[in-house]
Amino acid sequence: MSATLTNDGIAERFELLADLLELEGAVAYRVLAYRRAAKTLRETPESVVRLSQQGRLTELSGVGDTIADKVAELIATGHIAALEKLVAATPPGVVPLMRVPGVGPKTAKRVFTELSLSSVDDVLQAARDGRIREVPGLGEKTEQAILEGLQAPRAQKRDRVSSGKLRPFAERIVAQLAMLDEVEDCDIAGSLRRFTETAKDVDVVVATTDPSPVAEAIVASDWVAVVESRGDTKVTCVAHDGTRVDVRMVEPAVFGNLLQHLTGSKEHNVAIREAAVRAGLKVSEYGVETVETGEVIRCRDEAQVYRHLGMDWIPPELRENRGEIEAARSHALPDLVELGQIRGDFHSHTDWSDGKQTLEQLVEAAMAKGYSYLNVTDHSPAVGFGMGLDAGRLRRQIERVRELAARLDGFTLLVGAEVDILKDGSLDYSDELMAELDVVVASLHASHRLDADAQTKRLCAAMENPHVDIIGHPTGRMLGRRDAYPLHMEAVVEKALETGTVLEVSGQPNRLDLRDANVRMAVEAGVKLAIDTDAHSRAALEYMRFGVMNARRGWATADDVVNTREWPEARRLLKDGR
């Protein structure tokens, strides 16, 4: 039973528990505590089941004895008694109703009790009959929102999309606004600024002394499908593809305060403000106020906000309340890796396998980016579809690469391979063949359904091979399509350290694998990383920036990343160079 309990599944139950408690009218802070714990459990890179069995759950922030006991109960019995009891006492349909945008627990509860309803269908019928608007405090708009929300729950629950896809749109909006005379400054905020792996909306902040024409220009933009709300300082629109766009405007003198506020994360801001309150300060998007004197410090620049709170400026990628506030206070923030420090790419594909570009075109593109080396890694045969290189073709490719490399001046062209890790952990090329390659990336492309023990064993066996330098996209996830396969990440990190194997941080926007929390686990263990694009085209070489941002979210410094070094030094960090 416990084998099927994922972190996400456990978090889901506490999420529901929080919703039901809120409906019941529980103390708000108790509800908040369950929500916080659910989020922590969901984002924990290690197995919550295992942490529970080791008695280590309360080490997680937001998880105390009560919640740890409930997790243990869930693992042991398959359910949480307190949750079952609340579920039984709540009419089915209240939870879906409270999750309709614009409807919260209070409204949902009122609808059910005032009209004596007992199901989603009842609510829909009541809305159609115009009975919702008869409930005191509710009106036509609410009735309409319920009707639409319940009939199209999927459309409302638009999935978060990869930030890589959303970012260009956000940049376009910023560029558009920056051209207006009334706009003094403009930036992306929110999760896109923090480079979270996915985002559900676009947040933009604007510095202006004249917000009205700016709001006018926004709602008149060609991308706007619906204007959801429009106030004096805030406009919310929905684009034609369903993307929600929030624009907030403030006077330039407090632009830094607003940018800090809207960059979040929510957890970061809450922690910042709680700390500020303890120091007698009040933080909002309009300034930092000394409560006792009423003096307000207004910050045009974001760094000033942090300085007034006694902290170093915190890079947006770290603002998740995962220790960055304490580090900023003691001047111990990491010196995060930067895009400009990347000297080469260890994972790329040409038209020898499934890449779009020829070898020559890809090399030219890498040189144009200012890199000093590129490792070409076409597929091995096991990947299927006949596109992988068999031993004969790989030998011919090695020759071709060596010939081309000899003609290049000031650029090191390396020949490698992305060799498949087979089901039993053995590799798709012989040791003799791999010995002829410069840098070998080993990846897993099939048999995703093995259980965690088998998958971990398989990956560890591959790392034992003396020719395997890098493990490509180590957890195999595809954002929005496929979860990471079950894996004991701690064991993988440990084996990487022991064998000197480098773990990849893929910049592919739909992979970002390792994910941030796993990057951090590797960094803390002292495992080296390679930030690669896994480019299958010239354009995809640009994915490096997403890889770098993701590594930054995992607290990686240039020192942690092998390809911030020139080739001779990078080589010494790989197995064959040792």
Place this chain on the structure above:
DNA sequence: GCCGTTTTCGGCCCGACTGTTTTCAGTCG
């Protein structure tokens, strides 16, 4: 229910906008 740069008890971030109302609760981020 959780937690500690004042705390093992007493607090727990802050403001904008909407809808339904005449002063604000509810919802959202």
